[in-house]
């Protein structure tokens with residue numbers, strides 16, 4: 310297998326289905342929200358019009374209230390489960406009914422700053438900016454109706470970290486008895502030992518059944534859900550995205566919009582700060598129904614560095630936490646602490662390394678001044694891809710490639726983070 314810039318570009322071209330890029334053929338045959346944001350950062354390195362198209366096609370799925378769904382079911386029906394018949398949503402195109410970590414504004418700013426075709430970039434970014442602002446307003450109103458500064462995540466798939474052990478206790482409150490029959494297609498593509506359990510699927514589908522019965526109305530979901538957590542990926546990524554949107558607002562927005570974003574940033578910085586755990590040595594998510602921290606050290610707990618809200622002393626504490634994890638592993642950053650008894654090195658979000666998480670965490674440490682640790686994370690990411698190829702995720706103990714192959718966001722991270730430039734084919 311050859312791991313080159315050309316091979317990474319070929320993955321994006323091969324996964325292109327006409328303006329949108331599937332994460333990988335077979336397993337995920339549609340457009341996913343945060344995947345699209347990372348994928349645009351890959352396209353912008355070699356095909357600028359195509360990068361803009363990726364973001365535009367994602368927003369084709371935007372609802373009238375601003376929500377951008379986590380899956381946009383463009384294209385032909387497939388065996389993917391759960392498909393549009395299960396979600397029963399009524400947006401402009403068939404889509405899921407929940408959202409996903411809002412990387413889009415960060416991607417938009419990145420593409421706008423990196424673009425060489427300036428007139429094109431100005432036109433496309435000007436048109437996208439108000440749509441992204443509408444999405445951020447949706448997060449504030451639909452997912453933080455009480456104005457706490459933390460948005461709630463109402464479904465494990467909304468966090469992007471699906472079967473993370475952090476969600477186990479809150480998810481135990483969800484019924485394991487969906488009305489929709491389970492017809493898993495994922496395990497036909499990837500070994501069951503790398504995927505979530507059947508019990509997880511019964512509960513994720515039961516939650517969809519409940520929300521569909523409430524017609525996806527945000528206030529009803531907020532009031533009735535048994536699963537409501539403050540997830541650090543969504544909250545830290547949203548904080549960073551609001552900063553990036555504010556920067557874009559200097560060019561494309563109004564003074565009133567900039568004031569609105571600045572006020573929100575002040576509230577969210579304080580709220581994220583309160584998720585710090587001195588005992589755990591990183592930030593912890595919160596169960597919003599019990600009003601208690603969730604005792605689970607997961608990779609999202611480092612993302613306040615990416616948000617730019619972690620103070621220097623906390624960054625040093627987080628660096629020490631990660632160094633301790635590193636002593637138990639070959640490759641950083643595992644999605645779950647290897648000190649947690651629920652750590653499983655091969656199972657999806659319960660242990661494996663994800664390249665786009667590494668990019669955000671390393672960038673956070675670099676910006677905070679921990680450049681050696683940032684470099685170690687970057688070198689590990691490059692080593693994993695060079696050793697195993699462009700996989701969905703990787704075993705932190707052995708470096709084995711796991712999940713889907715020829716994976717779009719892994720190829721994009723390799724391109725935009727310049728991981729494989731000049732590297733010899735493996």
Ligand code: DGY
Pocket residue numbers: 379390466471495
């Ligand atoms: C899946 O199908 O596993 C996806 O992660 C849902 O978003």
